[in-house]
Amino acid sequence: MLQMIRDHATGWFAWLVVILISVPFALWGINQYFGNSGQTDVAKVNGTEITSHAFQKRFEQEQNRLQQSLGPRYSELVNDKQLHKQVLQRMIDEMLLAQAADASGFRVGNQLLAAEIHGIPAFQEKGRFSQQRYEQVLRAQGMTPFTFEPSFRRTLLIAQVQDGIATSAFATPREVDQFIRLLEQKRDLFYMKIPLSRYEARAKINGAEVQAYYERHKDRFMRPEEVALSYIDLDVNRIMRTIPVDEQALRNLYGQEARRFVTPAERRVRHLLIRVPKGADPKVVARARARAAKLLAEIRHGASFAKLAKEYSQDPGSAAKGGDLGFFVQGTMAPAFGKAVFSIKKVGEVVGPVRTSFGFHIIQLEAVRPAREMPFSKVKSELAAEYRKRKAEDRYYSSTNRLTNLTYEHPNTLESAANRLGLKIRRSGLFSRKGGQGIAARPKVVRAAFSPDVLGGNNSDPLELGPMRTVVIRVREHKPAALKPLKEVRAEIERDLREAYAKVQVRKLAQAIVEKLRSGKSPGAVAKAERLELKRVRSATRNDASVNGAVLRAVFTLGRPKQDRGRYTQIALVSGDYAVVGVTGVLDGDPKALPKKKRIEDRRALARVYGQGEFLAFLNNLKRHAKIEIEQR
Template sequence: MFDTIRNHKKYLMGFLLILIIPSFILFGVQGFNDADQRGAVVATVDGQEITQLEWDQAHQTESQRLREAMPTLDAKLLDSEDARYATLERLVRQRVLAVAAQKFNLFTSDQRLARDLQNNEVIASLRRPDGTLDVDAYRQLLGRQGMTPEMFEAQVRADLSQRQVAQGIQSSGFATEGLAKVSLDAFFEQREVRLARFTASELAAQVSLTDADMETFYNNNPALFQSQEQADVEYLVLDAAALQKSIALAEADVRAYYDQNAVRLSGNEERRASHILLTLAPDASAADKAVVREKAAALLAQVKAAPHTFAEVAKANSQDPGSAINGGDLDFFARGAMVKAFEDATFALQKGAISELVESEFGFHIIQLTDIKTPPQRSFGEMRAEIEAELKKQQAQKQFADSAEAFSNLVYEQGDNLTAAAERFKLEIQTARGLTRKPQASAGVLANERLLNAIFAADSIDKKRNTEAIETASGQLVSARIVQYAPARTQPLAEVREQVRQRLVAQRSADLARTTGAKQLDAWKSGADAAGLSAALVVSRDNAQGLSGPMLNAALSADPKQLPAWVGVDLGEQGYAVVKVDKVLPRQPRDGQAKMQEVQQYSQWWSSAESSAYYDTLKERFKVRIKVPAPKPVVAPAR
């Protein structure tokens, strides 16, 4: 056969080229690469695919965000199958809401988007002393997250549009007091119980082990005694917060900043205005626009002739339903809350004055300024510490932005050491021993999942080269390299003998507790003296009286028509419990403020349930298919 192939290889190559070349012409090399890199399809929404790559990226982003928000969070929780599946469900939900927003024509206006961006605290921190946005810093901030301003703003706009899908359901949900009482009385029903606990730890002294027992357990459970791969590393942190500490400010600069910004820093001036709005369709013709303008001009002349009638005229003529009922009153607002044309006109008026016609995308406005609220100006001494902190923050952010690219290049170009970068940027080389691949909250910047993936990459392990500079938080870059590496291994029995003994004792004492408890339960059911039970306790869902979840569920799940009821509860490694349910007691009545709060809480639950049902309807309508099986619930093994 091989001789045949060798003798006819020219014909075979030609035949293969005929098959392969059209594929490259139709799809290109990138098409093959993209198909491979995107991975398997894990879900579909309205025919749109969600791939394994998208799922992985979404989970990595969400894990990183949670670690930054809660540094003490156990990283194992984020890496579990349940956590990953929850990320997939959230990704599917986003797609469902996006499709619904598109099909229901729920869009976000430029004005609504602008208001949301103006209220974003991170963006607000990038404003210059004169209030304008530092566009370069804004682009750099988003660039470090792999986005352009256009991408970020499109994402925010999409998020605002998606919120509208369920907003109507959520805001319309309510429950009557009677319905809330019936449901809550049933949910918080009380039961009088007596207990007996058979605790594994109390029976541990009755367990005896031989060397053969421990050796058998060790051989049957090698995964329990694996040591993780570990690395000793050194790393550098380029941090805007650290740069801020070394900045010294000139007195003249601090004073100049105060002089230029004292009014702004003392607080935002707010203005109260009323308006009369005559709306205009976006596609209105010139003739239609002229008609609306003429009517607005007539109203303007009317209120200028008699300013005290402004509220009456607004009630009768304004086409803004939200304010017309209040005589056109818009209450107090600061800069950034209104569209630009309206805002500019309002902040140019004197108190009591009426504007000329103001045209915006909504139509023609007539504005009357009714009040001005100006905060008192604070002294230089009062504001000095705040100004110094702000100036240092601005300069540190600028230094970080200026240094970030050079730092990234240097740790890459001189990849066999961190010394050059440390000397250039005056940074301390830090070290860590026994670092593992799994994030640990106590590891600080080394708990970052992206950084750990880079540290334990094959190239980093084999060649001990610097990782790329990785952003571990906003305004923070880290590069690390492995100094010493130890692969994972099964620890010898001699090293883990005490662990083996403890595990085996815990297992057998739990078995003993279950056996003893089940035997005693059978005896009590048969009429034996129940002197071993505890004193009576009254338990409910809002007062568990120290009962664990499984014990409380067992007590509340017992059939109230067959009392007294006996229930055995397997507590896993903790042992076993017997619960005797003697009585069902009504819930204590609520009154006053507590009763009102409960009805409000129940209404929120009801709204949440309706929203969940509505989402299920959308999933069915848009043919949602999740192709990955949900994780199976963890059940304590029967022994």
């Protein structure tokens, strides 16, 4: 299952896992006066609600994730309305899949849930699961194991459904051959680029055209509405830097956390497994026990444990290693197995057969690492960081309540809250609704800054910008939107008009060249007549780095040449230039010439494509038969 999580680490599944451990801290303070009686649903899926509260949390989490990833380009690249639809659709998809899993009898037991949680690196210290670290990470996100584990169990349940469908697909040898022919195909091509600059200088622009363009596109030349903020930033990381630490406090903490600094005893064993199917009848169980007992007797009479494990063990994960399971601590393995391992008295001793849900095990103790205690000097810096963190968190929680109440009681100023809490009032520069730098790069801050209440002179509600970071903002300067004067934008308009003229001309020339090529004229003759550079590429592959990406995509979209006639088209490049593209030869990939390893990779790749298609078809079928009600807003 953990491997499956890694395999899906760039898709919706990883996104969902991240969301589960990124639930922001819920503010207290003045919000307590109002309760949550205004809770509404944004959607219902087969009668099960998606509440506005749950949706808003997910929406803001995804906004924050994208903002951290894209930085200042967030406003340019992300449409909030489209993101709203995508997040809601994801939540609907997840609910449909969870309902399907429940209906099909899928379950995630406590043992599997624990194993998955133990395998998450964020919950580990020095490569091992730490209960204290687990609780600290969750606490930092405003969660507890009680709230996190049901959500994570649901995530694993959904993953079982997806993985069960996606990994069941396969590709036939004939399909793989056809896939290889297309994937490994090579094409002979040519292209000639027609630059905009060829015509831009020829454009004749007069004052009337400039004025008319200005009048038609006034919305483009508006200076956007802008605000500048004053704000209080309550950040646990800043608080941490102000916390003093003394030696005695650290020694007290060391004593309180003594168990944490003990590396538990570990044991390394080999095992040989004779599997027993679930629900096997007594005769099958007896045969497996007898076989295990026979192998145990051979080992006790001098046979090599590793050799017998390689030959007879039915544990695919360890058989090839002679049954070696490496070092592990108590509580890691199945209860009966772990009890047997940690009951062995000396290295080299063999015990068994031990019955577990997997079957019968023969176990040999290979090595023992006793428990080790780390001295205070080795963990002093870690203790200091933790001491500061705990004190800072306590101060943050108490200050958050006070900040909420003080900024509500004094809605026209931040001074009172700043003075009472010992915080600095910070300032931002001017920014528009598209955002800006620093705090203005946060979508949540931008929305609040341009809200009627804040533009009207009030403090904002407390805004959570991450785990244990809260700000309250107010507008200190407001500039309404205004039309830029013509003289300020004249050069931009003239540039636009020249570019528009040039685009028409290059498109006309590209179309004319394609017609000439289709009529039988040679690419070389046409390029020479039009004073264009002709570039030829032989045996280009689909990922040929030497060819412009847009040209390459067009080349592999064109059909096969007929007889001596190539295939031709024209395309617009990202730069605005045009290119005329032609295919003069096609050579399919040869399935027989492909190395066996590469063929296996291609077969798996094709099966993954089929599997994903089958999963999407399954999901679409769930949607078709579901009753989905979305609240119109």
